[in-house]
Amino acid sequence: MSKKSFRQAINEALRLEMRRDPRVILMGEDVAGGRGGTSGVTDAWGGVLGVTKGLQTEFGEDRVFDTPISEASYIGAAAGAAATGLRPVAELMFVDFVGCCLDQIMNQAAKFRYMFGGKARTPLVIRAMYGAGFNAAAQHSQALYPLFTHIPGLKVVIPSSPYEAKGLLIEAIRDDDPVIFLENKVMYDDEEDVPDGSYTIPFGEANLTREGDDVTIVAFGRMVNFANEAADRLEKSGISCTVIDPRTTSPLDTGTILDCVADTGRLVIVDESSPRCNLATDVAALVAEEAFDALKAPIRRVVPPHTPVPFSSTLEALYMPNADKIEAAVKSVMSYRMKEEA
Amino acid sequence: MQIARDILLRSYRSMRTIRDFEERLHVEFATGEIPGFVHLYCGEEASGVGVCANLTDTDTIASTHRGHGHCIAKGVGVDGMMAEIYGRSTGVCRGKGGSMHIADLSLGMLGANGIVGGGPPLICGAALSHKLLKDGGVAVAFYGDGASNEGSTLESLNLATVWQLPAIFVVEDNGYGEATGASYAVAGTQKARAEGFGMPYYECDGTDFFSVYETAGEAIRRARAGEGPAMVHVHLSRWYGHFEGDSMSYRIDGEVARERAERDCLVNFRRRTTEAGLLDAAALDEIDAAVKAEVEQSVISAKAAPTPEDADLLKDVYVAY
Amino acid sequence: MSGAITPVTMPKFGLAMTEGKLADWLIQVGETVSAGQELADIETSKITNGYESPVSGVLRRQVVAAGETLPVGALLGVVADASVADDAIDAFIAEFQANNASADTEASAADAEPSVVAVDGLDIRVKDVGAAEGSQLPVLLIHGFGGDLTSWMLNQSALSHDRRVIAFDLPGHGESSKNVGEGKPSSFAGTVAKLLETLDADKVHVIGHSLGGAISLELARLAPEKVASLSLIAPAGLGPDVNMTFINGFISEDRRKTLEPILQLLVHDKSLISRRMIENIIRFKRLDGATGALRTIADACFPDGKQADNLRATLENYPGPVQVIWGENDEILSSAPAQSLPDKVAVSVLSETGHMPQMEKVSDVNKAISAFLEKND
Incomplete structure (x- = not known):
């Protein structure tokens, strides 16, 4: 147990689950960063706000990889990979970018199980930042959780503290349904005591x-x-x-x-x-x-x-x-x- | 290329099954007994079957709203499909998907898809699974000339090359996106698109099983060997409207009749295999009879099958909630 | 003692209390108070408790007015003999407040961060406080089923002013590894013996609570040379009965509403089970492997709803001094066995006390143990 920031709590949840289950992979725009750059530096960013820093260094380019800036393809790929044996955690960076890939979330991942008569499992987590308070203006500040909450087949998680974030993210990764995990971008430096080990907080319990x-x-x-x-x-x-x-x-x-x-x-x-x-x-x-x-x-x-x-x-x-x-x-x-x- | 006799027989049976299934749906739909709407694959059978004859249950495909043929080609049973189209609880999706959402993940069939351009991104993901899980599988996206203009498709071509995925993009080009001709709606060429995204381009005659089988086979072999994605452009024609009830006023009289007379994949297959002495007509006749009976039985069974229970409305939204 | 000035500070009631509100003064300035008489009502997030005067004397000052909320340890008032001059009282208060910072430092030494040590392939979380040097033998604290090192938070620093006091999380508990092996007292005792070696503690006074009492007895049997004395608080192993409603409920209930009545079985004064305490237990149970470990222990120690091990013979054969402290109203392990212990055992049965005397009767228990330890160093 030690004081951890919201950012560290999320990083630790990803790290622990990736160690536990080799099917867990991480993808997104610059979740590592540096691929194809002239310096050859890898894991250059670890996410635009450094949340996934160090994960590519530990788990390698086969499990933590950058995507082109191409949300429809990689969010759809995450859904397809989830339906065929992997447990992807895809980062959408700012939730506002969902406009570029909503079909893949709303019509594909969310619908598979019901539409296919209960025969599909889509263990997909989509992480995204939300919220105002960052002077990021109209296209980078929205709190779009009502949009996802509206769609049957999706689970929607909004952690309120570092302790909550870690336990809820581990729960999300272990969940067999598609989960939208929304992180308030203003909270990444919030700190509180967070256990070092893995723990889960069940969904649907206030x-x-x-x-x-x-x-x-x-x-x-x-x-x-x-x-x-x-x-x-x-x-x-x-x-x-x-x-x-x-x-x-x-x-x-x-x-x-x-x-x-x-x-x-x-x-x-x-x-x-x-x-x-x-x-x-x-x-x-x-x-x-x-x-x-x-x-x-x-x-x-x-x-x-x-x-x-x-x-x-x-x-x-x-x-x-x-x-x-x-x-x-x-x-x-x-x-x-x-x-x-x- | 020498193709094993069992593959030939199985492929003929798949094409015949698709043809009879779709022709029968054409008739049954007109009676008003089938809910919703259906998109028929008649005339395009050799495409789905020619591609899937190169695949196993480990491999994955994603289909389109015109998905019955891909389902049958990938091994989904006609009883479950027919029951699904009739909205019965015995359907492959327990009556909750219908014609446009038939899927069987245990056979690597990632679903027909009601969204044009919905499949290619999913196939990137399935290909990623094959690559990372190292199961030797490949993933195939079937999509039409209409879907070839979707951003999701173009993004997927890019992603597949960037990630060097074992993904095959099969463009089933029947010349029409709904009621709009590809000559109007598709800029440039599919070939230029494939090459623009750095992947090899293949094309073949979609009414000729052998052409499709061999062309797709080469693309699939490459992908399986880790050499990356490819596009297979299949030229074909659909014999019915975009959906049942479409009068096809946008096509000139005689266009479909000529296709049926000259480019029927079943007739061509029978002629070629019997003339070459690969198969005898009796064996094919036997298949025709068996398929006819099977499709007949599927309709009888579907009509007699129960509809879903009220409680099914709330089931299977989530694995657990 | 006539010249002594005693500060009255914000007490720590229950686990994890960090601040309290002085709800009301019950003694006015200038009134005489005797030790143990209630001085004030202190309110925490959910409960109000009377605060007993630590000494007899006159309440000379109320530094804090009713209604104020203060951190634990903050000066509330001053008790002294009537003969002590007002100047001296004021000087004392000024000095106390000025030294508040150093008091904080002392408190943080007592609250030293726990560390993790490797024992036998397991990570064991240890909180090791007090003097490492000196002639007094160290103390080892062994908590009970479902507890952790914070079970001793009201005792560890009180016992540590003149000796080293080691608390730790048993395997399966707190932040220690969740592998509990067989889950029996004897297997835990083996781990504890190795822990003592790792910590260079050759010989210790062992204080064990509940299941920790049974582990203490097994340790005394396995490694008698390490055990200077035994202080057993509501120990397991001396009778057949155990409250399985508590054991099973503790394992299975994971919501505050349903866990609260289960935890209330632990104490006589039900108000001691605070929101915070329940939340901490829920947080522990959410850790991967935690409930599985508890289940393994429960199945090994309490098959068929009865205690599997009878350690009475171990107690009789142990040559060193033994004290047993039990709450008269213990609803988890009945205090009945306390009535029939060998004569050599110093027994105290505390009235109006449940299964957690070290929490419910902090000062009685700390005093009884301190006296016992001093006698047996």
Whole structure:
């Protein structure tokens, strides 16, 4: 056990699984880097942000290899390889690039099992960075997990910390279904204690990072940290919150969400993806349908506006959900009074 | 080239099975009993069979929306296929895939594919598996002249060369992408495309089993020996519309009739093998009769088979969820 | 002692507590308090506990107001005799606060990072603290089924001010290798003997809890020359019964909700099972091989729901001094065997205490062990 960054946790998960299972391979644009360069240096980058650094050096060019900048072909190849005996981990770099290969994910990998009558297994992991807060603007900042969550046949994982990332990635690699594993690019230097050995965190089991009586906050990925921060502040002003990190949006631990809402009667959902048809609307619909009687106040969503992610720091800060916005939302549901009580 | 008698007999049987299967579907579809839509492979039989006669169950193929012929050529049984097309629970995909998604991974059949250009990237992956798992297998993408314009196909040609994959790209060029002619929609040539991506180009007559068998055989031999990918351009003609119900107003009268009269792969095969004394007509007649009975039985069985249970709706979305 | 000034600091309740809130002072400044009387209520994330005064005297200062949250070890107040001058009290507080940094350093020495040593092809995580030199014999702490070296976090540093104290993760536990071999006390004892050699600890006082008690006894049989004395806390091996609801539940339950009632069987005061403690156990169980190792041990040690090994004869034959500490309300291994031990064994049965006396009755257990060790060095 030692302090590890989000980046190290992911690197370690890949390393441990590649040591354990020779069928696990890693491919993507510059996951190693340097191939074909004039210097002859190999493993030059280890990913654009260094997440896969050193893996090619340990496992060789047969198991860790660069792809051309050609998402449709290599994401499709990863799907085809998964269906024929390998366990590929393909890196899509920025999740925004899914536009170049969505067919291979949506119509191929996600559909094989059902469409072929249960006769296919597609143990594929697609890793990609998501999220705003990096001044990367509209084509490199999206949080597209609702898109994948919408597609039956895919599993979708959004780790909220280094410990979570390692255990969830190992689980993803061992899973026999296609898994979209989304890493918030702003979190790579976050650190916490992470065991050195292999461990797995099951999909579909939410984690309660805070437990309280007044308001349930459901938050995804990086938003869990903001929700924790808000909950800790609110605690000091006498409002106690439960914070739910669903960990996976598909499968989604609806049971835990409903149980917590039944206990608190109030719900705030924090989702950094665009507000229409996102996870916040999904969870809101779930609770409205299944736990209407438990609600003491309207459900509040803390989400960005329906705009592309802006570039300028001032606009981007305005765009993002944060602890202040969550705190305000929690206070607003706490101060709500039903009409008949008013 | 001397081709073993059992390969000849097996190949004739596959081509005859495809022909009878498709002709029968043409009739049955018109009755309204078959759900959805079907794309028939009549006239193109020698292509799928000529390529697959060079393959074993270890090798992988990916097919297209016009996939029945590739399935049969790769060894998928007609009973399961017919039941699938009828949407029955006894179908190869338990009634959940239908005509455009027939697959049997245990036979290396990675599926017919409803997406034009869907197969080539998958075949890069299957070829990668063969290469890294060192099982000696090759992977073959069948795709049409229409799919040859898809970015996914062109990217796959690049990737296969970059990674030196044991992948074969078989362009089944029947001259039409749906209702649009290749002479309009395909810029340049397939040959220039193959060579542009640094892989050898082969072409053959898709109505001649021997031409396809020998040409594809050379490309497959190279790939199996680790010499990298190749393109095989197969010239052929489809005898029915893009899908059943297509009146083919875009083709001149007599075009299909002439193809049927002059370039029928079964007639040509029978003439050539019997004239050369490779096979006797009686053996081929016997196959014709057996196939006729087999296809007949597949329709009877499919019609009698149960439809899926309600509970099947929710099954097999995931291995575990 | 009339001139002594005693600081009252934020206590550490339960595993992994790092900070607490002073919920309320129960004694006002100027009031007299006797040792063991509750001074204040301390609140952690889920529980509130009374904090007992460590000494008798007058509460001279409340440094912290009710409602404040502070790290463990922070100064809350000062107890001293009424005769001690106010100036001296203020000087003491100023010095204490100024030395806070050095107190932190001392604490971090006690919290020395565990290291991993290779023993017999296994990686064993060891936390080795206290004086390496000196005449006092070292102590070896052997945790129980499902525990790890943090099972001793409230004891290890308390025992270490004048001697070396070694805690470690048994194979299959904590961050040690998950290969447990046969999974029996005797096989673990073999590994422990080799661990002592690796650590250059020729002779040690052995303190074992639960299954660790049975391992301690086996170690005394296998390598009596290494064992200076035995302190057995709720030891296995002395009776047939074991609570299989706990054993099986501990292995199979992996969600907080379902694991919590299982873990509550460990203690008399159920509020001691904190969220954090449950989370730590779930994290341990997620490690590859962890639950398989526990299953192997459970099958080897408790076949048919009974303890397989009866080590009473081993206890009788061991020539060295032995003490046994048991919680009267132990729901895992009944304290009944404590009633019929040989006369040479010093037995204490603690009231209102479950299976984890070293956690539930920290100061009683630390005192009893310290006294026993001093007598038998």
